[in-house]
Amino acid sequence: MAPRYHQGVTQEAPRTSAGAKPENGDEPAARPVEGAHQTLAQKIYLDLRADIMMGRIGPGESLTIRGLATHYAVSAMPVREALRRLISEQALEMQDNRRVRIATMTMDRFEDLLAARVTLETEAAMRAFDFIDKDRLTLLEQIDEELTQASKAKEYDRWMERNLAFHSCIYEARPASAFVSLIESVWLQMGPFMRRALVEIRNHYPVDRHIEALQAIRNRDRLALKIAIEADIRDGISHIGSQLINDDARNAASGKGKGNANGRGGR
Amino acid sequence: MAPRYHQGVTQEAPRTSAGAKPENGDEPAARPVEGAHQTLAQKIYLDLRADIMMGRIGPGESLTIRGLATHYAVSAMPVREALRRLISEQALEMQDNRRVRIATMTMDRFEDLLAARVTLETEAAMRAFDFIDKDRLTLLEQIDEELTQASKAKEYDRWMERNLAFHSCIYEARPASAFVSLIESVWLQMGPFMRRALVEIRNHYPVDRHIEALQAIRNRDRLALKIAIEADIRDGISHIGSQLINDDARNAASGKGKGNANGRGGR
DNA sequence: ACCCTTATATTGTGATCACATATTTAGGCG
DNA sequence: CGCCTAAATATGTGATCACAATATAAGGGT
Numbered sequence: 001m002a003p004r005y006h007q008g009v010t011q012e013a014p015r016t017s018a019g020a021k022p023e024n025g026d027e028p029a030a031r032p033v034e035g036a037h038q039t040l041a042q043k044i045y046l047d048l049r050a051d052i053m054m055g056r057i058g059p060g061e062s063l064t065i066r067g068l069a070t071h072y073a074v075s076a077m078p079v080r081e082a083l084r085r086l087i088s089e090q091a092l093e094m095q096d097n098r099r100v101r102i103a104t105m106t107m108d109r110f111e112d113l114l115a116a117r118v119t120l121e122t123e124a125a126m127r128a129f130d131f132i133d134k135d136r137l138t139l140l141e142q143i144d145e146e147l148t149q150a151s152k153a154k155e156y157d158r159w160m161e162r163n164l165a166f167h168s169c170i171y172e173a174r175p176a177s178a179f180v181s182l183i184e185s186v187w188l189q190m191g192p193f194m195r196r197a198l199v200e201i202r203n204h205y206p207v208d209r210h211i212e213a214l215q216a217i218r219n220r221d222r223l224a225l226k227i228a229i230e231a232d233i234r235d236g237i238s239h240i241g242s243q244l245i246n247d248d249a250r251n252a253a254s255g256k257g258k259g260n261a262n263g264r265g266g267r
Numbered sequence: 268m269a270p271r272y273h274q275g276v277t278q279e280a281p282r283t284s285a286g287a288k289p290e291n292g293d294e295p296a297a298r299p300v301e302g303a304h305q306t307l308a309q310k311i312y313l314d315l316r317a318d319i320m321m322g323r324i325g326p327g328e329s330l331t332i333r334g335l336a337t338h339y340a341v342s343a344m345p346v347r348e349a350l351r352r353l354i355s356e357q358a359l360e361m362q363d364n365r366r367v368r369i370a371t372m373t374m375d376r377f378e379d380l381l382a383a384r385v386t387l388e389t390e391a392a393m394r395a396f397d398f399i400d401k402d403r404l405t406l407l408e409q410i411d412e413e414l415t416q417a418s419k420a421k422e423y424d425r426w427m428e429r430n431l432a433f434h435s436c437i438y439e440a441r442p443a444s445a446f447v448s449l450i451e452s453v454w455l456q457m458g459p460f461m462r463r464a465l466v467e468i469r470n471h472y473p474v475d476r477h478i479e480a481l482q483a484i485r486n487r488d489r490l491a492l493k494i495a496i497e498a499d500i501r502d503g504i505s506h507i508g509s510q511l512i513n514d515d516a517r518n519a520a521s522g523k524g525k526g527n528a529n530g531r532g533g534r
Numbered sequence: 535a536c537c538c539t540t541a542t543a544t545t546g547t548g549a550t551c552a553c554a555t556a557t558t559t560a561g562g563c564g
Numbered sequence: 565c566g567c568c569t570a571a572a573t574a575t576g577t578g579a580t581c582a583c584a585a586t587a588t589a590a591g592g593g594t
Contacts, residue, residue: 039576039577039578040577040578041351041577041578064544064545064546065545065546066544066545066546067545074578074579075578075579075580076546076578076579076580077577077578077579077580078577078578080348080546080547081347081348081351081577084308084348084351084352085351085352085355088352088355088356089355089356090445090448097545097546097585097586097587098545098546098547098585098586099545099546099586099587100546106443108442108443109443109445112394112441112443112444112445112446113445115390115394115446116387116390116445116446116449119386119387119390120383120386120387120449123382123383123386127379127382174379175375176373176375176376176379177379178357178376178379178380178383178453178456179379179382179383181357182383182387182449182452182453185449185452186445186449189445306546306547306548307547307548308547308548331574331575331576332575332576333574333575333576334575341548341549342548342549342550343548343549343550343576344547344548344549344550345547345548347576347577348547364555364556364557364575364576365555365556365575365576365577366556366557366575366576367576536593536594537592537593537594538591538592538593538594539590539591539592539593540589540590540591540592541588541589541590541591542587542588542589542590543586543587543588543589544585544586544587544588545584545585545586545587546583546584546585546586547582547583547584547585548581548582548583548584549580549581549582549583550579550580550581550582551578551579551580551581552577552578552579552580553576553577553578553579554575554576554577554578555574555575555576555577556573556574556575556576557572557573557574557575558571558572558573558574559570559571559572559573560569560570560571560572561568561569561570561571562567562568562569562570563566563567563568563569564565564566564567564568
């Protein structure tokens with residue numbers, strides 16, 4: 001069953017009705033600590049963010065505040081803040097109707113984002129290069145191993161997640177880097193698209209650029225790492241763009257209301 | 268008088284009391300169109316954003332929701348969304364107390380942001396280069412003229428604003444560029460700091476790198492433009508960092524509560 | 535049968551309230 | 565007189581309500 005991110009149906013009683021009844025004092029604890037120390041807005045933000053970055057929500061799909069609120073069984077408030085943040089990060093776009101949906105992709109924008117990824121990630125790798133120690137190298141090798149397994153098993157969700165982990169692991173070697181958040185912003189914008197490109201690519205181009213990157217790190221060869229990263233980013237994505245983008249444009253024009261039967265993990 | 272961004276004092280009746288009294292029907296119009304078509308949250312966001320980017324709010328200064336709400340004579344809601352967005356753009360930082368303040372600067376972070384600016388802006392300029400036509404060149408020359416005037420008159424606010432306009436004018440030549448928002452994000456993070464560096468620099472280094480950039484555009488010399496932009500970004504900022512950053516660290520440690528007598532334009 | 539108008543429902547935005555937590559201030563005890 | 569504790573205040577977070585604008589559905593007129 002599709003979880004449906006926009007309007008639900010019945011909008012049952014959310015959870016607790018503490019608002020309009022201040023005289024009710026017998027209820028011992030309205031919120032039993034809930035385990036996590038983070039806010040609801042942050043949790044929803046992270047959840048949606050992962051969904052978007054891993055491409056679990058398709059391009060052009062629309063989200064509504066109340067729909068998400070019922071989906072997460074919370075009020076509209078934390079959803080609003082999460083959406084607002086994702087909009088500011090260009091992961092979602094707000095149409096002139098104030099309706100919110102996954103940003104659509106154009107060929108120009110795609111080409112631009114790709115260039116931004118190459119620029120930012122190669123530079124970040126160069127700046128992090130001297131901070132990559134032996135421990136981190138082994139961690140990278142382990143991630144690459146998992147990446148290979150996911151690729152063989154065609155577990156695309158896992159592949160996307162581990163691929164991001166691989167890249168992040170390199171850039172985060174340099175502590176407190178402002179590049180990381182910038183890079184993640186670009187990932188967020190490309191996510192819904194990359195996921196779909198992935199299923200088309202993996203079968204045609206099994207060349208694993210990550211191996212070249214690892215080799216470059218072992219040899220302490222900066223230039224080779226730069227080349228490997230740029231190749232990894234560009235390979236298989238840049239040439240396949242136009243077809244998928246045209247699909248998106250067609251899709252966004254026709255199916256706007258419902259029809260969002262994306263396979264999201266239940267959870 | 269300092270406008271004071273955190274807690275006000277009296278918290279008078281905000282403006283209209285429409286919420287709790289649904290039976291009140293004699294009030295003709297709760298909101299008389301207000302002129303703008305944008306939301307309050309957006310207006311506050313843009314306002315705060317400009318204040319931060321132009322350095323009108325000092326590093327380490329703390330902001331509160333209710334304080335800003337009374338300052339703008341609105342409810343807490345739009346302020347929350349504006350703050351949340353600025354936090355996500357790293358212009359503000361949320362401490363573990365949930366208190367929000369202007370992000371503090373460390374030497375590492377500063378160096379990182381500077382590198383990000385150079386990387387992003389030079390690349391954006393290269394990508395926009397072929398789109399700069401004669402009209403845009405004359406516009407750039409005009410902005411540079413205003414820049415020179417502002418520099419002579421020591422109008423630092425205006426200089427910051429026009430400097431941003433100059434750079435943006437170059438990068439925006441290429442339409443729908445994803446680089447622009449990334450660059451603005453970095454500006455936002457450096458803003459509070461640059462403003463203060465500016466007053467120290469302008470007297471020592473009157474060399475105007477923008478003239479070199481304009482000359483490069485006229486000669487259609489890509490490399491020269493790249494060099495000019497990198498020089499413009501690095502000049503006068505990179506070497507002055509440590510002193511001001513230490514000042515900030517000291518300042519943020521001691522004066523945390525009040526003492527935010529920043530000269531913000533009345534408006 | 536088609537298009538335009540009207541009625542209903544959905545949605546975003548803003549306001550206010552309740553509550554938990556953190557900070558500041560006041561007060562008491564050693 | 566100083567330090568610790570407790571009351572008061574401030575602040576962030578979440579929930580609910582009201583309202584305007586938009587989209588969708590229904591209905592009627594030519």
